[in-house]
Amino acid sequence: MDRRHFLKQSTLASSLFFVPNFVKAFENMSATGLGYKRLVIIQLAGGNDGLNTIIPFNNDVYYRNRPTIGIQKSDLIKATDELGFHSNLLPLKELYDQGYLTIINNVGYPNPNRSHFRSTDIWQTASSSNQYLQTGWIGRYLDNYGNKSYNAIEIDDSLSLALKGQNINGIATKNPRVLFRTSQDPYFKNVLKHYQDEHLSEHNLGYLYKTMIAAESSAKYIFEKHKTARNKQEYPNNAFANQLKTTSKLINSGIETKVFYSSLGGFDTHAGQLNQQSRLLKIYAEGINAFVSDLKQQGTFNDTLILTFSEFGRRVKQNAANGTDHGAANNVFIIGNQLKTPGFFNDLSSLSNLDDNGDLKYTVDFRSIYATILSSWLSIDDKSILNKSFSKLDFI
Amino acid sequence: MKQQDIQHLYWRAGFGATPNQLKNLSAMDKHQVVDALFQNSSSSTPLEIDTTEIERFTVKSVYKDKSKRREFVKISNQKLKVLNTFWVNRMVTTEALLREKMTLFWANHFVCRGNNIFYVQQYNNTLRNHALGNFGDFVKAISKEATMLKYLNNKQNRKRKPNENFARELMELFTLGEGHYTEEDIKESAKAFTGYSHNFEGEFVLRKFQHDYDFKTFFGHTGRYDGDDIIDMILEQKQCARFICRKIYSYFVNDIINENRVEELATVFYKDYNIKSLMRHLFMSDWFYSEKNIGSKIKSPIDFLVGMIRTVPVEFEKPQDVIKIQKLLGQILLNPPNVAGWKGGKSWIDSNTIMLRLKLPSIILANAKISIKEKGDFEDSFETYYSKKKKNKFVTTAIDWETFETACSSFSFDDLKQQLVIPELSEGTATYVKTLSQNSKRNFCVQLMSLPEYQMC
Numbered sequence: 001m002d003r004r005h006f007l008k009q010s011t012l013a014s015s016l017f018f019v020p021n022f023v024k025a026f027e028n029m030s031a032t033g034l035g036y037k038r039l040v041i042i043q044l045a046g047g048n049d050g051l052n053t054i055i056p057f058n059n060d061v062y063y064r065n066r067p068t069i070g071i072q073k074s075d076l077i078k079a080t081d082e083l084g085f086h087s088n089l090l091p092l093k094e095l096y097d098q099g100y101l102t103i104i105n106n107v108g109y110p111n112p113n114r115s116h117f118r119s120t121d122i123w124q125t126a127s128s129s130n131q132y133l134q135t136g137w138i139g140r141y142l143d144n145y146g147n148k149s150y151n152a153i154e155i156d157d158s159l160s161l162a163l164k165g166q167n168i169n170g171i172a173t174k175n176p177r178v179l180f181r182t183s184q185d186p187y188f189k190n191v192l193k194h195y196q197d198e199h200l201s202e203h204n205l206g207y208l209y210k211t212m213i214a215a216e217s218s219a220k221y222i223f224e225k226h227k228t229a230r231n232k233q234e235y236p237n238n239a240f241a242n243q244l245k246t247t248s249k250l251i252n253s254g255i256e257t258k259v260f261y262s263s264l265g266g267f268d269t270h271a272g273q274l275n276q277q278s279r280l281l282k283i284y285a286e287g288i289n290a291f292v293s294d295l296k297q298q299g300t301f302n303d304t305l306i307l308t309f310s311e312f313g314r315r316v317k318q319n320a321a322n323g324t325d326h327g328a329a330n331n332v333f334i335i336g337n338q339l340k341t342p343g344f345f346n347d348l349s350s351l352s353n354l355d356d357n358g359d360l361k362y363t364v365d366f367r368s369i370y371a372t373i374l375s376s377w378l379s380i381d382d383k384s385i386l387n388k389s390f391s392k393l394d395f396i
Numbered sequence: 397m398k399q400q401d402i403q404h405l406y407w408r409a410g411f412g413a414t415p416n417q418l419k420n421l422s423a424m425d426k427h428q429v430v431d432a433l434f435q436n437s438s439s440s441t442p443l444e445i446d447t448t449e450i451e452r453f454t455v456k457s458v459y460k461d462k463s464k465r466r467e468f469v470k471i472s473n474q475k476l477k478v479l480n481t482f483w484v485n486r487m488v489t490t491e492a493l494l495r496e497k498m499t500l501f502w503a504n505h506f507v508c509r510g511n512n513i514f515y516v517q518q519y520n521n522t523l524r525n526h527a528l529g530n531f532g533d534f535v536k537a538i539s540k541e542a543t544m545l546k547y548l549n550n551k552q553n554r555k556r557k558p559n560e561n562f563a564r565e566l567m568e569l570f571t572l573g574e575g576h577y578t579e580e581d582i583k584e585s586a587k588a589f590t591g592y593s594h595n596f597e598g599e600f601v602l603r604k605f606q607h608d609y610d611f612k613t614f615f616g617h618t619g620r621y622d623g624d625d626i627i628d629m630i631l632e633q634k635q636c637a638r639f640i641c642r643k644i645y646s647y648f649v650n651d652i653i654n655e656n657r658v659e660e661l662a663t664v665f666y667k668d669y670n671i672k673s674l675m676r677h678l679f680m681s682d683w684f685y686s687e688k689n690i691g692s693k694i695k696s697p698i699d700f701l702v703g704m705i706r707t708v709p710v711e712f713e714k715p716q717d718v719i720k721i722q723k724l725l726g727q728i729l730l731n732p733p734n735v736a737g738w739k740g741g742k743s744w745i746d747s748n749t750i751m752l753r754l755k756l757p758s759i760i761l762a763n764a765k766i767s768i769k770e771k772g773d774f775e776d777s778f779e780t781y782y783s784k785k786k787k788n789k790f791v792t793t794a795i796d797w798e799t800f801e802t803a804c805s806s807f808s809f810d811d812l813k814q815q816l817v818i819p820e821l822s823e824g825t826a827t828y829v830k831t832l833s834q835n836s837k838r839n840f841c842v843q844l845m846s847l848p849e850y851q852m853c
Contacts, residue, residue: 117509121734130564132736134743149747158724159746161733169746182751187758187766187846194828203652204694205819207742208750208848215747271466320462 037377038251040260040306041138041162043123044284046267047116048310049277050330051360054103054348055084061351065317069273069324080344088282091289092333099342100292101335102395104369106349108329108362112312116268116326119311124162126367126386137370138259139165140385141378150218152259153250155243162261170261171218175246180223183216192216222255229253233294236286240264244291252298258378267310271321284308292335305377305396306335309366315358316351328355329362332369334395341395368393397421397429403818404690405679407853408648409433410493412703415803418815430679434672437495437528442521443486445478447513455596475513480722480729481715483520487702488709494675498527500698501647502534504737506570509730510543515598516730519543531640531669535570535627540600545592548735553590554606560586563626565735571630573639577615584612589623637666641674648678650689651741657683691819691852694744697725699853700753704845707816708761709796717791724752745851757845759790766846767839797838809834816844819852 055071056062058081063070076084077093085093095101111129113119125133135143138152143165146152152163152170163170173179195209229252235241243262250257264284269276288306295301313330329349349360371390374382383389402421406413410433413421421429450471457464490496502523510516519541526534538544539562545551548562563586567577591607594600612621615629630636641661645653665674678684695703701721704710712718722728726749727738738744745753758766804812813829821829825847832843844850 117731118734130561132734134736134739157748158726159748164743164746171747173748182755185755185766187843188751188754190828191825191847194824195822204692204742205849205852208694208745208851211745211747211750212754212848215751218747219751321466 036303037379038258038260038300038304039373039377040247040251040304041262042284042306042308043120043261043263044267044280044308044310045116045120045263045265046269046310047119047312047314047326048267048280048330049269049273049314049324050310051313051316052273052277052324053086053089053281054079054105054331055086056082056348056351057084058082059351062316065351067318068322069318083344083348086278086281088278089285091285094289095292095335096343099339100337101333102339102342102345104332104334104345104364104393104395105347106329106360106363107309107332107366107369108312108360109365109367110362112328112355112359112362114312114326114328114357116311121161123309123311123366124160126370134161134164135166136160136162136164137385138163138170138261139168141165141259141374141380142168142170144384145378145380146258148218148221148256149214150222150255150257152261153222153257155246155260155262160261163259170259171215171222173219173222174243176219176223176226176250179219183219188212188216222250225253225255226250227253231294232297233290235290235294236283238283238287240283241287241290244287245294248291248294248298248300251295251300251304269314270319270323270325273318273323288335301337304336305338305373306333307369307373308333308335313360316354316360317358328357328359330360332364332366334369336396338396345393345395364393365390369395372396397424397426399814400690400818401426401685402429403815404685405429405433406493407699407703407818408497408684408693409675409679410497411487411699411706412853413815414706415800415807415815419806426680430676433494433679434528434676437492437498439492440495440521440525440527441492443479443482443524444517444521445475445482445513447475447517450475450513458596469511472511472513476511476516476730477716477719479513479517479520480731481718483729484698484702484718487698488705495524495527498671498675499524501644502527503729504732504740505643506538506544507732507735507737508541508544508547509732510547512543512546512598515541515543515546515594518598520730526671528672528675529670531665531671532627532631534671535566535631536624538570539566539589539623539627540592540594542594542598542600545594545600550589550592551594553586553592555587555590555608558583558586558590558608562586562589562592566627567630569736571627571636571639572633573635573642576633576635576639581614584614585621585626587612588614588621588626592623631669634662634666637662637669641665644674644678647740648675649684650692691849693853694741695851695853696738696740696744697722697727697749698729700725700756700851703853704757704760707845708800708841710760711794711796713792713794721756721791725749725756750848750851753851754846754848757842757850760793761795761845762839762842764790766842767833767836800841801837804837807837809837809840812837812840813844816841817847817849819849821847821849825849 052071055076057073057076076087077090078084079096109129113129122129124136126137127133142152146168149169149171154160154163154170154172155174156172157174159170159172226249229249231245231248235245247260266280295304309332310330313327314324315327319325349363355361367386368390371382371386372392374380374385376396399418399422402418403413450468453468458468487496508519522537522541526537548565549559550562553559560582563582568574587608591603593603609620611618614626642658645658664677726744732738758764834840
């Protein structure tokens, strides 16, 4: 929403100058133009090793390159004749069996960047590898189709680039109660009470007040919505599961939030990968399992799509420290019950025909996945968000 | 010089004037104030942390032994955090305000990120050394810095297989801006930088067998150019002066660009690319002090944090907390988001950062409590509100209120307001501030710092 539009709305709705009316005007605008479908994005931060997540157990090249960290046939859950799940992904394999999971192999982009920061930026902004965008793809979605910060929520303490738009940003909260309490500080409330509409026309200062009012209003809305819902499923006791628990609560409250964003870190496994990754995959799979089951029990799984990605995969060849170094293309998981191609969307790239760096070559541009989700799931014009047209994939 | 003008100058050229500085400077005229600013920044003191712990590592030990390498990376990462907090402390305590502010500016221009403490520290000091020097020398020095050679892949730029990353950013982000060169210019200039590399100590090395000594055609000229030649040819374009001055204007004057002023600055700068002369011209201009420029900018997280601690000296028990605050506010020193740097302006502020910013003065200075007892109001509802809250300490600090109180002992509450809050308060806010109890300067200071207006400079 631009400032002029905002001003118009607020002056129409309020003939007085003081804030309460003004905040009210904010509350009364509905999130029109947004569908009812929701997207939950999960980043496995640090570069998850896709080859030890979904394992090509019939491939000699795999075992040759990974003499000590390759996962043995006997120690995994077979899905096809070629590929199997890591043994800690049993809950995910169950979703696969029920047709709720699509695995897209070899997802990446041209000229991959192997820095965590840079590659995360690329995934979060949907830029090319030589392009530096200052807005995220969800932020641009908010700019074009949203009108409130809480149309996209990050379950964290601070906001990622993914949710930063040109005119409107998403909002971050790990705990709606804490966010609400912060926003209800009596001092701020007093400052807002004494604030005048006419100041909104000012350049930067007006923007501060506008953001403050929006923050207060969003925090209140999120908290009140959040209070009305309950989880119908036990969740494991860890930070990641807690993020999903909060997400589920918000979804089931009927909040006008279309995109949720959260992440699970620790995947930068340069040394002693086996234990560390096993532990993380268990946390991931068990959390997802509880989340999906919660949504199903409350009838909201139909309208929820879960996208899981990592900023890059790992090098095919293991390193001397029983770990793996930064790689390129990786697998992406799509979870939902309206999938067109459940199971494996495509074959795994060759493990012998690698790029110059010894990494898997990508065959699917991640922006094609975004384009598909934007157009087929959120029913909006993907080009206006991605600034370019990407071919759509037939997975939803 | 008028107090408001001094404060304006000191916010843009530094991190705000302390009460003492304001007292001393108000008797001087503009010339003298600006002269003093430059005088204090005339020499450059390197920022150095103790690295003896990892100085014993040699090329051999690090590259031949993987466990050593891991140890090196680990210690280096810890040291980078130390360098971060040292840098913050430098900005808080320095006399060379302008040099430090310019260093911060250039760190967001020649954006770079690295994980080798030696290279990063050296880079940071290169920024500091050249901050007020000749821009051409500056760019040339940057092109030879170890951490930059690594960050923009120039180490992989070889005669047989040129890597264009550095050449592209050199023109797009460091000197000319998009649209003022062709793809062919990038290709040809990349050749001039082939073989640019560095040794383990971080010194520049030209790898002769990787350097392309052949002819290159750049901006219509042909010759056996090296990187320095390319930079000289870039500087001949007035666009380069314009590009830098535009950035200077938006950083030091106003987010809303006045093209005539930028052109005026560019003409000054183009003459000899002397950064000091450019900045002097800017700070001496009447238009710099015009009303619409005063209090019009949103402080960056670092400006905000450093400015606050300059007013009320604070020591953080855990240095890591300083980095935590930077992270939550969206600007971690030495860790820019990408080669384009922090966007600045409105992008500093979202629903989360605004709430944290307004709360931070009370978190750091007053145990998260903002005293809001209003004049003549004896109800204790707010006190109850706060006391009900769990004492969940976000940071632990030692606060030197005495320095603050001594410095502003001669100030009235109104003076204090004038000094801490740069933009005019709206009528409503001004009324509210008047209703606040004025029996403690400490409380009043925290209250003023918790106003949205305090975010402006």
